[in-house]
Amino acid sequence: MSKKKFILTAKEVINLEVKALQNLKKTLNNSFNQAVFEIIKCQSKVILCGVGKSGLIASKIAATLASVGTPSFSISASEASHGDLGMISKKDILILISYSGETSELRNIIQYANRNKILLIGIVSKKDSVLYKASDIKLIIPKVIEAGGIVPTASTTAQLALGDALAIATMRYKKFSKIDFKKLHPAGSLGAQLRTVEDIMIKGKKIPFVNENLKMSKALRILTEKSLGILIIRNKHKKTTGIITDGQIRRFSQKNLNFQSLPVKQIMTKKPISIEKNELAAKALSVMNGKKITSLIVHGKQKPSTTIGVIHVHTILKSNIS
DSSP states (O other), X not given: OOHHHHHHHXXXXXXXXXXXHHHHHHHOOHHHHHHHHXXXXXXXXXXXXXSTHHHHHHHHHHHHHHHTTXXXXXXXXXXXXXXXXXXXXXXXXXXXXXXXXXXXXXXXXHHXXXXXXXXXXXXXXXXXXXXXXXXXXXXXXXXXXXXXXTSSSHHHHHHHHHHHHHHHHHHHHTTOOHHHHHHHOOXXXXXXXXXXXXXXXXXXXXXXXXXXXXXXXXXXXXXXXXXXXXXXXXXXXXXXXXXXXXXXXXXXXXXXXXXXXXXXXXXXXXSOOEEETXXXXXXXXXXXXXXXXXXXXXXXXXXXXXXEEEEEHHHHXXXXXX
């Protein structure tokens, strides 16, 4: 086979899979809505199972559902008949995937689900199959032409897409947010990009608070002690009224030799830029870059005048956030 024919084969495979997805889109009906609502209502687990390539798809769909807030896992069809059926409770939802719907390894699972009145969602193509007839909710995969004629390709692509659609529809109904997603993905680059300001901010006694009437001579000692390069100025009600940076101090000291005798409120910048604690740290970095500053003060939800933390550009960069 020439190299040109490799490309033609690739295009042929992709075209078959695209066609399968286009046909799948046309077949979506109220059964899909029913499946989503049942998954949303489920107070236990969603359990998926398939055989062969469909089993791999089942594992991927289970992982996707779990990652967006729906407790899910996949089981082996063969192991289910040797004790793993005990993993399935009456409050669970069982999703079985089989293009033909006649896979022999699934029969025991189907019987167990029907006998125990466990909600069964079937992802299947043949309407005269055992799985189709036994399913409470039937999600149809249109008939496909597999690449190479025999290898599960277009069918598994359609199965995977239908599983992704279930997961995303469920996620959106639950209003599963980026913050929720971050809680389930704490590691890796994705987890880093989803970290919030609150996750990495400096807080507590490390925050360089000073009263607005404090003399600059004493404020400078706090600036040195806290080593953040800023002072956060508060009034007697502990509301933030301003900020002073070490850069400001250097510039002011060049103009006024007696600046250390002044109260900090005469030097501070009023109405400092602040960010809410639940914002992504990546957004904080964007604000800093845009304003050409190295620190942001952090406030709680709907309390912009109450500072609860400080976030510094170096902390963000050390956390591999960009």
